Amino acid sequence: MPSSIRISVKRQDTPTSSPYWEEYEIPYQPRQNVISALMEMAKDPKTRAGKATSPVVYDRACLEEVCGSCAMRINGLSRMACTALIDSLEQPIRLEPMAKFPVQRDLSVDRGVMFESLKRIKGWIPIDGTYDLGPGPRMPEAERQQAYEYSKCITCGNCLDVCPQVNGRSNFIGAAPIAQARLFNSHPTGSMNAAERLEALMSEGGIDDCGNAQNCVRACPKSIPLTTAIAEMYAATTRYGIKKLFGT
């Protein structure tokens, strides 16, 4: 059993300043995760060399991998920090902010683009109103189970962070919103507006920009079948495009 936990963090003070590395060391405790180690560091923030420093800034909320906040790069891999168990990580553990989103401070990044993408694909069921209109549409349980897989998306951004097509030179929307379009298009009411979502996926930076690297599906912490969604949506947009072309 190691006597301590060593962690290196790539820090950045403001969105425009240059990053730098700091290394820390805290006493070992069993069953720690990266978040609990960061919490421990905040109680007495100093570097491994003993220099006083500030607590590392990072995003977190639920600590049980359902809020989607704490995504970061841990030993080079994009993943959630709360489920990154210290005992399974090689030390010194290297923590870096995700690279495909603007850094705010330290490990905290601005993922606003993901919520904007949900607007772009019209990620909602356009209900008539909240007044009482009785039960919703019936749905076969088997279809529900498939759709449920997509409704578990926590908008963490890992699938974008690992995607080679998401980069400074492209506007690729990424896997998460494509899978959300799949979710809403398969809902009995949502399917009534399927065309609008397909149009969004066929616009610039849409599904055509997918390079089929398949990194997204491997990085998804919720095991969402992202590549299946992309394939299905690709077929749907193709069918829709042909139909539109011939006006049938």
Place this chain on the structure above:
Amino acid sequence: MASERIIVVGGGLAGLMTAVRAAELGVAVDLFSIVPVKRSHSVCAQGGINGAVNTKGEGDSTALHFDDTVYGGDFLADQPPVKAMCEAAPGIINLLDRMGVMFNRTPEGLLDFRRFGGTKFHRTAFAGATTGQQLLYALDEQCRRYEVAGLVRKYEAWEFLGLVRDADGNCRGIAALDWYSMKIETFAGSAVMLATGGPGIVFGRSTNSVINTGTAASAAYQDGARYANGEFIQVHPTSIPGTDKLRLMSESARGEGGRVWVPRTQGDVRDPKAIPEGERWYFLEEKYPAYGNLVPRDIATREIFQVCLQGYGLGGRREVYLDLTHIPRKELDTKLAGILEIYEKFVGDDPREVPMKVFPGMHYSMGGLWVQFAKNESTGALDETSPKNQSTNVPGLFASGEVDFSIHGANRLGANSLVSCLYAGKIGGPAMVRYGRETSTKLPAAEGAFAEAKKRWDAEFARLANAAGPENPHVLAEEMGDWMTDNVTVVRENGKLKETETKLQQLEERWKNVGLTDRSGFANREISFINQLRNMLVIARVMTRGALMRDESRGAHFKVKDLAKGVTEENALPRDDANFLKTTIAEHSSEGPRISYLPVDTTLIKPRARKY
């Protein structure tokens, strides 16, 4: 652009429902949240949402849901809003279904329902074991629709600091802090909704998200809002112990047949699968044959506590088994995958193969900001159109969800929190709109109040930014959490409560000497935390004082005569309706909370002894 504008603070279920309901009436909403609303704590709710629809033909009804809720809450809840919520619940579930929530279905394609604690009926609609997440997303999506339509404006990564009250005391807006630029601004609205959730972090480790500090409720309380029933804290029977938090293991695990047990022999350290049936002690099933593992949470929690105090905990530790291994794997995956994955990821064992090890953990606050309801005096029912619903004692300030004290009384039933949040937002949004319309021409000018609030908070944060004392805020928070968990959760005793009050006052004094380790002027979370910590200490005193003064046991508030004699009925003060069938009201003063009591509206169901 609409000329009417309300403010909603908090983007969980209650806040989003409020926002959607107001926007639907054409009113603009400024929505504030410290996290992107999709990351609010409602995502952590797992098991489901209650609504009596009798899909299983068991004879369930909204009247029975009402009775179970009032009885489960040990008669401390005002009854008209509870009745109205239970009647609205099936419609609320239908609404969320129409919004696209992927609820589990029956073979006929109808919504499926499971069992939960404190009832004998299949009354809980569920989407796997991530129901809160699914419900929140549906409302997040509807809210985004209104955002695109220009009616909802989001202020995410903004923290509520305090109320802006005019010369007559009306709430006219809020002061808030931008979590990145650290700038403070004031915002005006015709009404303000606080839907800011619970105070779990006051207890250090709990099942709550780290954002659930109760800071907003405490700030509103210090600005004049009443806080009610603060002493009623729910400790969930089954959580996974951890160094950073206690991860919830949903009641749905027991709803789907999970069994709680310990070896009959103390210190039996055999592999659980090697312990034969006859040598296992299913203590809940033995003691409560009618409800078994689904007794209400306060009772299950005390039984688990007592079993461990008696030395039957696993390996002598404070842990018991929660066993699902007798249930077919396929069924577990369809109905409970979300929670089983959490256990697997954090503990490393597969709960389909190995019994889980769990222990009670702080979970929910029944108490919160005091809110009113409008009653039709001739029928005794709730008048859902009134601007009085969900309003606090501060005119123009409303509260909804876990942050409000209504509905759950002395103990909340599982799967009633999601429905109570949604119901409060459903009636709260229209109530705010109506309040705004009725008062718009009658209120005094408030420019001075906004300028004053901005000055106050700028000065306060400038002072905090220069804090250079020897005390570390994280260490103070840890001490507060340990004291509150040890003395103000499952078992309360007056001597310990008095010591806790003294300790909290000492911590308040030490807080004055905190020092910042972060001197940055950008995204400085430590300054924000120091402000939150003071608010947590204030609300911790409200909880402790309420518990000290309530000399009875009721629901989750269990007061013993002698700590050494364990968590037993004989050692507890009995329920005392003559003196304490009352709502505790705390009002802030510089000397600490001033406590008074209000009668409880028990006009619909006569209080009776609570025996499961």
